[in-house]
Amino acid sequence: MGTFLVNIIGCFIIGLLFGLLEKAHVMTPGENVLLITGFCGGFTTFSSFADDMWVLINKGDWTTFGIYLATSVILGVLLVWAGRALVR
Secondary structure, eight states, X not given: OHHXXXXXXXXXXXXXXXXXXXXXXXXXXXXXXIIIIIIIHHHSOHHHHHHHHHHHHHHTOHHHXXXXXXXHHHHHHHHHXXXXXXXX
């Protein structure tokens, strides 16, 4: 659950930051790299997510695997959109 929440929150933050960048060009390229690539890339935990997926597969817990995978991807994309839309 922790990995899921961090990844979902990171998606929303990335959406907000990219929205700000696109709308007002309020970030320099250096700030873009620092905040979006650096902070959000370090904050979100794709490697932990991948390990969680591997553990669920090895346990044979296909239901949890499918739900976790689908909700992570779908909710992640929706929250990136929400972050960008909020800035517009």
